Each structure stands twice: as structure tokens, then as C-alpha cells.
Amino acid sequence: MVTTATVYFNEARFELLKLSRNRSYLFSMIGFPVVFYLLFGVTNKNEVFHGHTIARYLLAGYSCFGAMGSSLFGIGVGLAFERGHGWLEMKRASPMPAAAYLLAKLCVSITFAVGISILLMIVGTALAGVQITALEGLKLLAVIAVGVLPFASLGLVIGLLMPSNAATGGINLIYLPLSFCGGLWMPIETLPHWLQVVAHGLPSFWFSRLALRTLGYSNSSAVLAWGLLASYAVIFLLAAAFIFRRQEAQA
Amino acid sequence: MAASVLVEPRHTAIQKGPAIASLRGVTKKFGGHVALDRFSLHLHPGEVVALLGPNGAGKTTAVRLLLGLSQATSGEVEIFGGNPRDRASRMRVGAMLQVGRMPDTLRVREHLQLFSSYYPKPRPLDELLALAGLEGLAERRFGMLSGGQKQRMLFALALCGDPDLICLDEPTLGMDVEARRSMWDQVRKLAAMGKTILLTTHYLEEADALASRIVVIQKGKVIAEGTPEELKTADGSRSIRCITSLAPSFVSALPGVTSVEQDGDALLVRTRAPEAVLRTMLHEDTTLSGLEVRGAALEDAFVALTGL
Numbered sequence: 001m002v003t004t005a006t007v008y009f010n011e012a013r014f015e016l017l018k019l020s021r022n023r024s025y026l027f028s029m030i031g032f033p034v035v036f037y038l039l040f041g042v043t044n045k046n047e048v049f050h051g052h053t054i055a056r057y058l059l060a061g062y063s064c065f066g067a068m069g070s071s072l073f074g075i076g077v078g079l080a081f082e083r084g085h086g087w088l089e090m091k092r093a094s095p096m097p098a099a100a101y102l103l104a105k106l107c108v109s110i111t112f113a114v115g116i117s118i119l120l121m122i123v124g125t126a127l128a129g130v131q132i133t134a135l136e137g138l139k140l141l142a143v144i145a146v147g148v149l150p151f152a153s154l155g156l157v158i159g160l161l162m163p164s165n166a167a168t169g170g171i172n173l174i175y176l177p178l179s180f181c182g183g184l185w186m187p188i189e190t191l192p193h194w195l196q197v198v199a200h201g202l203p204s205f206w207f208s209r210l211a212l213r214t215l216g217y218s219n220s221s222a223v224l225a226w227g228l229l230a231s232y233a234v235i236f237l238l239a240a241a242f243i244f245r246r247q248e249a250q251a
Numbered sequence: 252m253a254a255s256v257l258v259e260p261r262h263t264a265i266q267k268g269p270a271i272a273s274l275r276g277v278t279k280k281f282g283g284h285v286a287l288d289r290f291s292l293h294l295h296p297g298e299v300v301a302l303l304g305p306n307g308a309g310k311t312t313a314v315r316l317l318l319g320l321s322q323a324t325s326g327e328v329e330i331f332g333g334n335p336r337d338r339a340s341r342m343r344v345g346a347m348l349q350v351g352r353m354p355d356t357l358r359v360r361e362h363l364q365l366f367s368s369y370y371p372k373p374r375p376l377d378e379l380l381a382l383a384g385l386e387g388l389a390e391r392r393f394g395m396l397s398g399g400q401k402q403r404m405l406f407a408l409a410l411c412g413d414p415d416l417i418c419l420d421e422p423t424l425g426m427d428v429e430a431r432r433s434m435w436d437q438v439r440k441l442a443a444m445g446k447t448i449l450l451t452t453h454y455l456e457e458a459d460a461l462a463s464r465i466v467v468i469q470k471g472k473v474i475a476e477g478t479p480e481e482l483k484t485a486d487g488s489r490s491i492r493c494i495t496s497l498a499p500s501f502v503s504a505l506p507g508v509t510s511v512e513q514d515g516d517a518l519l520v521r522t523r524a525p526e527a528v529l530r531t532m533l534h535e536d537t538t539l540s541g542l543e544v545r546g547a548a549l550e551d552a553f554v555a556l557t558g559l
Binding site: 251 | 281282315318319320321322338341342344346348349350351352353354356357361364365366368369370392405408412
């Protein structure tokens, strides 16, 4: 008998293999956060912000930025492609459990998100003299790994709605504004006041608050932030389930 | 006697064992459009059934319903005594669907390995590659395969779990003649193993070459069903081709003649009474030459049935 665990493991393993060989995916997913961090964080390494180099502060935001990218592109573009070209139908006609497909995509998003965050830590410490303790680093990675969930769910919604040839563009239209307005690219305090108000409604803002907390910056409530992120995840998942049901009824 | 088109011998009797998969009185509507209209189809063990019909006839809809990818508006769908959506049913079915693109960056071996892992007793990789004609391509990335090879890859995915029932939706769509012939050989190999095969096609030649039973479908309804031979002779007609000095108007007035056409030098006569018509023609025209008498081609039967 096939052990269910083997199916789940294989699905995740091949999903990881598939994406890690996809150059355009790697380019946008890893390239964006690393290049932006170099431009905004590393080049301003002499600027002091909250008692340390600004590169240390921005490490949190760009880690969130990387995590959002890996889940929005990995799940959103991946699903739109596989759904749009009929590949998903082949998989659905097979005995593959639907949960294995979704969990594989989630696991791979988390893996890339954590990987990008580690890469940014290396860049920051090597090029901008960022100092963080091992514990701070681990806490940040834990927040990144769990905080990916609402964005993975949003990726699911986008992947179900977007035609495959428009998915990348469509995701950038959501990904980039969400990141900028959520204060992931530059400290939220430097944004215009009205934008700071808007930011409080965005999951990206709360994600970055949690990441900043691990490095000792934000003093906003962790419970509130986690509660809001969980709510976003639930709303997006419900929306995805609703869209999927409706599409299935029409299929 | 007449020269006639001979079809390779194959088992012609419709298998009467219990059906392993059935659509019973199924209607499927998409909004206001009726894709299938009280449609019934029963697949018996070891049969090769071709669903034949023009584009938009409802062939793919029937396959998708049988695979549990879509739900009937009314009617019943059953496969191996269960619901097609059950994992247990899906373990025994292999499907080759119309897929535009699949992940390019995985190798043939990797795609097959992943699909094989879904099944309790997968077919060994070497056997799969041989069955689908993919020998030597195991390490090639999917994106680097030719169009025909990609189709064969999808075919291989349908065979991973060594299923009892294999559904092939337009398996040779877009293939050149050579690739199509080799796909036919592969389907015949499966049939020889005793697998039950359902294939959809709008190529008459394909249905004729592969099927033990053809179900002709148009506008969501079954309009004819039988072995290729039964369908060809359903209206009992033959065609006579000869070079004659007789006027077409004279020939078309003979009893039992359904149509007369000029075909180059020759006259093409379709009739339900070939013997009587020939007797008269030979009697009236002693110079008649180049005589050929053929059974109706499946194409004629198809045209007669669907009015296309």
C-alpha cells in the first residue's frame, strides 16, 4: 500500500525540484529582495536608525518581502499555469490527494522564504556590518515561516482567478504595492501619514511588525498582529474554497 | 465477386460481461448549453470503445464525467461499482487528457516517478518507457521533448498505475501520420493485455483502426453504436465504380440506386442492390471496364449518420 506520507513527501520534493530549476521564477523571487536590500539597506549602511545601522532594521522588512514573493509567485503563478493548461486536471484525475498538491506548494514557499531570509542575513552581516544574535535570527526565521500563510492563501485565490498568461503581471500589481505600503522597503515612519493609516489595514504591515519585533524594534502587540494575519489567512482560504467550488460546478 | 475493403480481424462481438464503468441517462448542462443529453455509455471489460463525433459533440464532457472531474446535472455515473471521485476508483483508472503544457523543468523520469508514487502497484519505469515509446528519453526535461513525445509522455502518465480502465481524450490530436500510427500500435498493445480502453476521437480512421465498438455521438446524444463493420453496413449499401458509356441519368433511374457521381473517367454508384444494378449495367454496356465494388467506408456511414 502506498503510505500517504510518501505521496506527500514526493509531491513536495518534486515541487521544490521543479521551481528550483525555473530560472525566471528564481530571478524574480530571490532577485527582487536581494537587489532591493542591497540598494536600500546596504548602500545606506552608515545611516543610523533606532541605534543601529538601518540595514539591520530593513533586514526584517526585506525578509517579509522575500517571503511574500515566494508564496505569491510560487503558488499564484504555479497554480494559474497548471490550471490554465490542463495539467491540474491530469493530477486531479489521478489518485493524488488534493491536500498533497496544496501542502507541497506551501512547504516549498516556506522553504524559499526561509532560504531568502538566511541569504539576506548573510548579505547584511557580510556587507553592512549587521549584528544579530543567533536567537534573534532563529526567531525571525520562525516568524517568516509561519507568517507566509496568509500570502500563500492569497496566492491560491490569485492562481484560481488569473489566466496563466496574466498571472505574473497581475501578481506584481498586488505584490509591489502591498510591500511598499506595508513598510517593507523603507521604515513605515518615513512614509506619508495617510499611507501609514492605510498600512494598518494590510497583512504585509502586520507581518513586518512581527518580524521587526524579533529584532527588538516594534512594540506593537504580537497577539493583535498574529490575530489579524490569521484572519487574513482564513478569509483568503474561504474565498479560494468558494471560487474553487463555483468553478467546479461550472466545469 | 467484388473486391472489398478488408478490415483486420479482431473480436467483433460486443462483450456482454458486467459493465465496469457506466454513464446512465446523464445530462450535463453548462448554463443554458446542453453538452450531454440523457447520454448512456457502458464499458465492459476488455473493450476498446471509441467515442466518435465532431468537435463540440460532448466527447470530452463524457470522459470528464467518467473521471469525476465534473458532475452530472442529472443521471448516474459509476466506475468499478463506486463514485468516480473515490480514491479507490481512481487507483484503477488511467487518464490521458488534453494538456497544453505541463511543468517543463522536470525530467521524463521524474514526472513518471511522481505519478507512479500515487499508486499501490505502479508499473516499473523501464516498462512504462517501452510501452509509451519513450526509450532513451528518461533523462530529458519535459520542455525539451517534441510535440509527439509530449503526447506520449501524457500517455505514459495514464499507464503509471497499471490501471484496468484507460481513458484517452483525443490521444493523437496534432500528431503527424507516423506518430499517430505508432500511438495506435501502443493502444493495440494495451488492448492485447486485456485492458478496457475508452478513447475519444474525431478521426474516423482512428476509430476504425482501434475500436471494437464505436459510439457515434452528436450534440450530446448517441446516434449510432456498433462494431465498425456494423456501422459501415448499417444501411446495407455498396459502392460500384466503373468506366461505362451508360448515361448517369440512366443509372440513377435503376431500382435501388441511391446516388450517382462522376469521378474522373469513372462513374461512382451507391446502391442497396448491387447485384441487380450490376446485372443491368453489364447487360446494357458490354464495354464496361475497370469494375470495383466496395463496402461502404466508415466515412460514408458517418456522413450518413451525422449529416456532416
